[in-house]
Amino acid sequence: MIFELTTTDSESKARAGVITTGHGVIETPIFMPVGTVGSVKALTQEQVKQDVQAQIILGNTYHLYLRPGTEILSKAGGLHKFNGWDRPILTDSGGYQVFSLAANRKIKEEGCLFQSHIDGSRHLFTPENVMDIQRTIGADIIMAFDECPPYPSEYRYAKKSMELTHRWLDRCIARLKETQPAYGYEQTLFPIVQGSTFKDLRTISATEIAARECAGNAIGGLSVGEPEADMYEMCGLVCDILPKEKPRYLMGVGTPWNIVENIALGVDMFDCVMPTRNGRNGMLFTWNGVINIKNKKWADDFSPIDENSPCFASSQYSKAYLRHLFVAGEILGMTLASIHNLAFYLELVKEARKQILTGNYAQWKNRMVPQLKQRL
Template sequence: MKFKIQSTDSLSKARAGEITTDHGSIQTPIFMPVGTAGTVKAVHQREIKEDIKAEIILGNTYHLYLRPGLEVLEKAGGLHKFNGWDKPILTDSGGYQVYSLAENRKINEDGVTFRSHISGEKMFFSPEIAMDIQRSIGADIIMAFDECTPYPCEYDYAKNSMELTHRWLKRCCNHFDQTTGLYGYSQTLFPIVQGSVYKDLRKQSAETIASFEREGNAIGGLSVGEPHEDMYEMTELVCGILPSEKPRYLMGVGTPENILECIALGIDMFDCVMPTRNARNGMLFTTQGIINIKNAKWQDDFSPIDEELGGYVSTFYSKAYLRHLMHSKEYLAPMIASVHNLTFYLWLVKEARNHIVEGDFNSWKNKMVKQLMQRL
């Protein structure tokens, strides 16, 4: 994997760049639609490419390990062949799901013992196993196995967890470097900065992660309930330490406001379930602000969902029609809403990139943050 910075903003730390993988290039800053179980919920691959114009999607190690399982994925030739997506894929390590979904989990130096949230079967993930699973899935970018601390958490817990994550990272790197991909293309390992909202821990973790000199780095353990101010403070601190010549991925973030503010702090990559999850509940993100499409005010509004946004779905369907589908519980409703929201998110990062290149990102960002978060 290669990364090249093409433009920087003079009034912030925003930058526009390009990540090159064996499955294609990615223009940064970028948002990655979340395809937890090998699919972005309610969205066809054709729509992801042609309407949403995504350049990379995310898969989840824990869920793919449980279903369909590694045997099926390996027989298919990896996730790219299995789901028909020929562009880059990133997988998280499954650590967050182990802690948030699995029952009766026990964490020790070796790894995590847990029970499947589906079958109740007892399972075990170690750093080495997490690397092997992601080799089998075949993602272009894979994540180190870490422990994501909850918020709030005590300082001592955050410190011990961070140190365990660092020890696990060394094992991840050793095992990753001693193995090869299964499908004839290269894979890249990103370490993850932890440390909760404690400045000294975040500093220590960022310095440790940077010392491993991998091709890219991630920031985890944020957007887990902490105030946005803390998220921004920790992100700014960590971005000041992680090497500028490598991509920085802020995991699980977030709202349009979060994304714009964190681009300004030097983040290049984002993912979040918010656009699709909120879409299924009737919340639409638009270029003018946020819409609850279930509200009565849209009942006879026959204007397009978002004409300014462009894209077939956002300009073809009316607000009134989508509201009708939502209240009728038609399957088409979450499909339209999901495609629209993801189209908006990809538009947002592309516009951010354009304004970084044009040199007016900071003033545009300040205007857009206010505009995009207003309720219509």
């Protein structure tokens, strides 16, 4: 993987760059649609490419390990061939999913013992076998195995968790050095900065992660319930420590205004289930604010979902029609809402990149944030 930093905004820390992987180029800042089990929910790969114009999608190690399993993925030749996606893929290590199984997992030095949410079967994730699983999945960018502490966390727990994450990282790095990519192209490891909302822990973790000199770095453990102000403070602190010449990925974030604010702090990559999950429940993100399409006020509004969007789902279908689909329980409603939201997120980061390249990002951000937050 190669990262070229193109431009940094003059009045903020926003950056524009280019990541080159074995499956193509990614222009940053970028939003990555979440395809947890090898599928962006309710959409075909063609829709994700052509209508959403996604440059990279995510898969999840925990879910893909359980279904379809590494044997099937190996026989298929990796996830790219299994699901027909020929652009870059990033895989989360499963640390966050294990964190969300709080009642059904046990964390120890060796790794994490957990029960499947599908059938209750017991499994052990270690830094070593999580690297092996991600080798088999075949993602271009793979994440180190970490523990994501809950919010709020006691200081002692957050510190212990962070130190465990650092020890696990060294084992991940060692395992990758012992193994080779399964399908003939490079797989790049991103370590994950932890430390909850404690400034000293985040400083320690970011310094430790930077010292490992990996090709890119991630920031985890945010957008897990903490106030937005705390997220921005922690993210800004970490971005000031992580090396400028390497991409920075803020995991699981977030709303459109979260993304715009964190770009200004120096983040290059984002992912979140919000555009698809909220879309399937009738919440639409637009350039003018947030819409609950199920509200009766849209029943006779025949204007486009978002007339400012080039996406067909946004510009060719009316609010009234989309509301009708949701009220009638039609699957097409969820598909169109998901396409619209994802296309909007990709348009948002594309416009952010344009503003960075022209040197106007800070002014644009300050104008856009209150607009994006409006409830319509």
